[in-house]
Amino acid sequence: MSAIDELYQEMIIEHNRNPRNFRTIDDATHTAEGFNPICGDHFHVYLTVDAEGRIEDIAFEGKGCAISKASASMMTQILKGKTETEARELFDQFHKLATGELDPDQQGKDLGKLAVFSGVSKFPARVKCAVLSWHTMSSALDHVKVISTE
Amino acid sequence: MTSTSTLQAAAGAPAATRYDVQRVRAQFPALAQTIYENKPLVYLDNAATTLKPTPVVDVIAKHYAMEASNIHRGLHYLSERATQAYEGARRRVAGFINAESEAEIIFTSGTTAAINLVALGHEALLRKGDEIVISHMEHHSNIVPWQMLRDRLGVVLKVVPINDDGELILEAYEKMLSPRTRIVSMNYVSNSLGTVNPIKAVVDAARAAGAITLVDAAQAVSTRPVDVQALGCDFLAFSGHKLFGPTGVGVLYGRRERLEAMPPVFGGGDMIANVTFDKTTYNTIPHKFEAGTANIAGVIGLGRAVEYVQALGLGPIAEHEADLLGYATQRLSDVPGVRIIGTAGDKVAIISFIVGDVHAHDVGSILDQDGVAIRAGHHCTQPVMDRFGVPATARASFSIYNTRTDVDALVSAVTKVKDLFG
Numbered sequence: 001m002s003a004i005d006e007l008y009q010e011m012i013i014e015h016n017r018n019p020r021n022f023r024t025i026d027d028a029t030h031t032a033e034g035f036n037p038i039c040g041d042h043f044h045v046y047l048t049v050d051a052e053g054r055i056e057d058i059a060f061e062g063k064g065c066a067i068s069k070a071s072a073s074m075m076t077q078i079l080k081g082k083t084e085t086e087a088r089e090l091f092d093q094f095h096k097l098a099t100g101e102l103d104p105d106q107q108g109k110d111l112g113k114l115a116v117f118s119g120v121s122k123f124p125a126r127v128k129c130a131v132l133s134w135h136t137m138s139s140a141l142d143h144v145k146v147i148s149t150e
Numbered sequence: 151m152t153s154t155s156t157l158q159a160a161a162g163a164p165a166a167t168r169y170d171v172q173r174v175r176a177q178f179p180a181l182a183q184t185i186y187e188n189k190p191l192v193y194l195d196n197a198a199t200t201l202k203p204t205p206v207v208d209v210i211a212k213h214y215a216m217e218a219s220n221i222h223r224g225l226h227y228l229s230e231r232a233t234q235a236y237e238g239a240r241r242r243v244a245g246f247i248n249a250e251s252e253a254e255i256i257f258t259s260g261t262t263a264a265i266n267l268v269a270l271g272h273e274a275l276l277r278k279g280d281e282i283v284i285s286h287m288e289h290h291s292n293i294v295p296w297q298m299l300r301d302r303l304g305v306v307l308k309v310v311p312i313n314d315d316g317e318l319i320l321e322a323y324e325k326m327l328s329p330r331t332r333i334v335s336m337n338y339v340s341n342s343l344g345t346v347n348p349i350k351a352v353v354d355a356a357r358a359a360g361a362i363t364l365v366d367a368a369q370a371v372s373t374r375p376v377d378v379q380a381l382g383c384d385f386l387a388f389s390g391h392k393l394f395g396p397t398g399v400g401v402l403y404g405r406r407e408r409l410e411a412m413p414p415v416f417g418g419g420d421m422i423a424n425v426t427f428d429k430t431t432y433n434t435i436p437h438k439f440e441a442g443t444a445n446i447a448g449v450i451g452l453g454r455a456v457e458y459v460q461a462l463g464l465g466p467i468a469e470h471e472a473d474l475l476g477y478a479t480q481r482l483s484d485v486p487g488v489r490i491i492g493t494a495g496d497k498v499a500i501i502s503f504i505v506g507d508v509h510a511h512d513v514g515s516i517l518d519q520d521g522v523a524i525r526a527g528h529h530c531t532q533p534v535m536d537r538f539g540v541p542a543t544a545r546a547s548f549s550i551y552n553t554r555t556d557v558d559a560l561v562s563a564v565t566k567v568k569d570l571f572g
Binding site: 013065 | 186187508509510511512515516519526527528532535541542570571572
């Protein structure tokens with residue numbers, strides 16, 4: 001598979017076209033806004049976290065490239081039902097996957113389908129696209145309202 | 151370049167035979183390389199920065215290897231050589247833009263620093279309620295320094311609108327001028343739209359209103375002859391790196407009386423005549439504005455780049471690029487889903503475009519894998535993106551060494567975007 005086909009795997013193209021949980025949550029317990037001033041990607045992430053720290057609901061909306069949008073979409077799928085702690089652990093693993101520090105065949109089995117983002121590691125300029133929504137999610141959990149990545 | 155020549159080019163007229171593009175390409179070793187899996191490099195990011203020809207690289211290497219020394223202060227052989235090369239570059243630049251005197255040429259770190267220098271240099275002359283006029287198509291470097299002044303001094307920043315083709319609305323500009331207008335700062339050529347502004351008319355109207363004029367010529371000087379005396383502007387700024395010269399060096403031209411009236415902004419060595427703890431007297435222009443050890447190698451490289459452009463001739467360059475613009479515009483327009491942003495009648499060879507609803511960064515990555523280097527993003531012109539309702543565009547910008555084959559490679563890669571994203 002060429003590097004570009006590895007980057008734009010069918011699942012990524014599909015999530016870009018039909019993003020899941022692409023909506024707002026009016027009574028969210030945690031929200032944050034993430035943007036990348038260099039490329040203009042801009043997302044809001046909404047979470048409803050229960051008293052036990054479990055993510056009951058998570059959604060996003062905004063504008064960005066296929067990588068950032070698909071990443072946000074698949075993040076919402078995997079995080080629903082997870083605890084805050086699990087969410088942070090997954091972010092750490094996903095970050096390592098995107099930067100090529102984690103081999104999805106050996107480690108990071110928890111990431112499941114998110115392994116399709118391993119191709120991003122060959123495109124250093126696009127790593128920030130893949131991790132933007134994750135940074136935003138983590139900021140929301142930290143009660144930081146606005147974050148920006150470059 | 152006029153709209154007529156663009157139309158002729160679009161109709162398929164070949165580039166003028168006297169312009170030998172292969173000979174030009176031979177001077178740019180970067181173009182001879184292949185990238186990724188043996189893809190020839192197709193460099194179409196010239197509006198961000200141009201490649202550097204061998205003579206420019208050589209003269210910089212020669213300075214560092216053989217005559218590295220400080221200027222204006224050494225009594226020794228090397229210092230004298232470096233000073234001569236540095237001041238020779240100043241004369242070369244003065245001639246290039248037809249300044250009346252080389253004393254009107256100040257070397258800066260680039261266009262951004264030059265604009266900031268003018269802004270800061272006029273801080274003491276501005277009063278609350280005074281007006282500064284810019285356009286909607288300015289680079290951030292010609293927006294933010296004025297906003298910073300506005301926020302400090304309470305001056306008013308007025309923005310001239312642009313039409314759907316990305317052209318300045320001149321009538322709106324003229325109505326905007328008032329007795330309170332102190333500074334008009336506008337780009338000659340838009341870096342994101344390619345629009346060539348009617349800059350002479352802009353300057354004339356500003357002068358009639360008694361305003362100081364600053365022309366951002368960063369995107370202009372590599373594409374057309376610029377004559378500061380014919381334009382009648384007070385200040386004009388450009389960078390070396392968009393003119394086949396090194397990064398980190400640029401020029402602020404200022405009319406003598408304006409420069410003499412402007413206080414220095416940076417204090418330090420070289421900009422002084424005499425220093426005591428009680429009082430410092432300043433050096434004459436241009437040195438008054440060049441505090442500290444300059445980017446000596448950069449200035450020498452810029453001088454060589456100017457010489458290189460002069461030898462090619464801006465007339466033949468403009469003709470060559472008009473052909474590429476016409477051909478690329480036509481071929482890209484033929485790709486379904488491609489929309490060109492910036493369709494001014496008078497344009498340089500810069501084409502901003504979007505491919506369906508595919509984000510520009512995805513377009514950029516796909517083109518890059520085919521060896522085609524473009525810029526994707528807002529091009530430091532976010533208000534332009536907002537004006538056209540897009541978050542970002544892909545931008546192909548052509549220069550002296552590009553060919554119709556490069557255009558074909560671009561179009562073929564854009565077609566792959568369509569295939570991948572459906």
